[in-house]
Amino acid sequence: MSSRSSFDPPSDQDWMAAAARLAARARPLSSPNPGVGALLVKDNRLIARGWTQPGGRPHAEAGLLDSAGKGAAGATLYVTLEPCAHESQRGPACSDLVAKARPSRAVIGQLDPDPRTSGAGIARLKRAGIDSAVLEDAASAASLAGYLTRQKLGRPHVTLKLAVSLDGCIALSDGTSQWITGEHARAHVHAHRARHEAILVGGSTWRSDRPRLDVRIPGLEERSPRRILLSRGVAPEGVTVINRPDQIGALEGVQYLYVEGGAQTAASFLAEDLVDELHLYRAPIIIGDGLHGIGALGLTGEAGLASAHKRWTLAERRQLGSDEFTAYQRTR
CATH class of the missing domain: 3.40.140.10 (Cytidine Deaminase, domain 2)
Structure with a gap:
C-alpha cells in the first residue's frame, strides 16, 4: 500500500x-x-x-x-x-x-x-x-x-469490436444482428468510431447488413471513419477493399483501425495476431440453439489452452444500460 x-x-x-x-x-x-x-x-x-x-x-x-x-x-x-x-x-x-x-x-x-x-x-x-x-x-x-x-510494426493499431449474447452469439442463423445490444452500448460504439481513422467489416456483413459505418452522434457526424471492406469482390463506391488482413499496413494515413466483424473477419484478424485491443459488448440475452445463433468467432488459430492464456489483459469494464462493456489489451 x-x-x-x-x-x-x-x-x-x-x-x-x-x-x-x-x-x-x-x-x-x-x-x-x-x-x-x-x-x-x-x-x-x-x-x-x-x-x-x-x-x-x-x-x-x-x-x-x-x-x-x-x-x-x-x-x-x-x-x-x-x-x-x-x-x-x-x-x-x-x-x-x-x-x-x-x-x-x-x-x-x-x-x-x-x-x-x-x-x-x-x-x-x-x-x-x-x-x-x-x-x-x-x-x-x-x-x-x-x-x-x-512506427514499430508497420500497421495500424487494431481494435476488434464484438457485440455478443450471453451464450456468445453475434447474430441469428440468417445473419440478423440488429440489434443485440441496447441504445447506450450503440452510442458507446459510435463514440469509438469517431476515434478511429478507418472502420472495417467483412464481405458477409456488408452483404447482409449494408452497414453505414458512420458516426451518428450529434456534432460528430463529420468524424465518420474511412470505410474498409475485407473482400475479394469489387470495391463499392466510397469503400476501400483489401483482400487479406495483413494488407492493413498499406492503408495510408490510418493509425487506428476499428474492426466490427463478422465472425470470420474477427477470427482472421485474431489468427494473424493483428488485434491489439478487444472490445466486448455483452447483452443479457440468450440466443441458443432454438434460434440457431452464429458464434462470435470462427477458427482463430489457437493450438491449445496453453497458448490461449496470458494473451489478454483486462483494461476496462463498465455498465452501459443493460449491457456490459469490457476492453482487453493484447499482451505482447
Missing part, C-alpha cells in the same frame, strides 16, 4: 497521465501526425497546456509555448512524446522551441521511434541545459498506441 497522502503534490507520473488524457483531444484529427499532449507546470500549478491540432500542426509543444509566453522559463514541461528534432516546411522543430523557451525540466513520456528524431530531441534539450528524462510510462504509451504501432 502506498504511503502517499492525498495532500502530497502530484508526481511526474500523475502529470504525465494528465498530459496523456489531454492527448485524446487530438485523436484522430492529428493524423498523419501522432496525437501528443503537453503541460507546463510551475510550483505544482498548471500554467499552460497544448495538444496536436487537426492536420498535425501546430504540434502540442508549439501551441503550449505560444500560450505560455515567458512563463515557460523555469517551469517543468510534460510531453507524451519526445519533441521533434527534424526540420519541416510546416514549422520549426519543437526541440528548438523548447530549448529557446528555457524550462528548467522536461519530462518525456516516450522516445520517438521516428529515426529523424529518436534520441536527437532529448539530446538537444540537454545541450541547452534543460534537465530531461524519459518515463516510458504506460499512460503515454497508451495515448500514442496508433503512432507507436505504425
Whole structure:
C-alpha cells in the first residue's frame, strides 16, 4: 500500500497521465501526425497546456509555448512524446522551441521511434541545459498506441469490436444482428468510431447488413471513419477493399483501425495476431440453439489452452444500460 497522502503534490507520473488524457483531444484529427499532449507546470500549478491540432500542426509543444509566453522559463514541461528534432516546411522543430523557451525540466513520456528524431530531441534539450528524462510510462504509451504501432510494426493499431449474447452469439442463423445490444452500448460504439481513422467489416456483413459505418452522434457526424471492406469482390463506391488482413499496413494515413466483424473477419484478424485491443459488448440475452445463433468467432488459430492464456489483459469494464462493456489489451 502506498504511503502517499492525498495532500502530497502530484508526481511526474500523475502529470504525465494528465498530459496523456489531454492527448485524446487530438485523436484522430492529428493524423498523419501522432496525437501528443503537453503541460507546463510551475510550483505544482498548471500554467499552460497544448495538444496536436487537426492536420498535425501546430504540434502540442508549439501551441503550449505560444500560450505560455515567458512563463515557460523555469517551469517543468510534460510531453507524451519526445519533441521533434527534424526540420519541416510546416514549422520549426519543437526541440528548438523548447530549448529557446528555457524550462528548467522536461519530462518525456516516450522516445520517438521516428529515426529523424529518436534520441536527437532529448539530446538537444540537454545541450541547452534543460534537465530531461524519459518515463516510458504506460499512460503515454497508451495515448500514442496508433503512432507507436505504425512506427514499430508497420500497421495500424487494431481494435476488434464484438457485440455478443450471453451464450456468445453475434447474430441469428440468417445473419440478423440488429440489434443485440441496447441504445447506450450503440452510442458507446459510435463514440469509438469517431476515434478511429478507418472502420472495417467483412464481405458477409456488408452483404447482409449494408452497414453505414458512420458516426451518428450529434456534432460528430463529420468524424465518420474511412470505410474498409475485407473482400475479394469489387470495391463499392466510397469503400476501400483489401483482400487479406495483413494488407492493413498499406492503408495510408490510418493509425487506428476499428474492426466490427463478422465472425470470420474477427477470427482472421485474431489468427494473424493483428488485434491489439478487444472490445466486448455483452447483452443479457440468450440466443441458443432454438434460434440457431452464429458464434462470435470462427477458427482463430489457437493450438491449445496453453497458448490461449496470458494473451489478454483486462483494461476496462463498465455498465452501459443493460449491457456490459469490457476492453482487453493484447499482451505482447
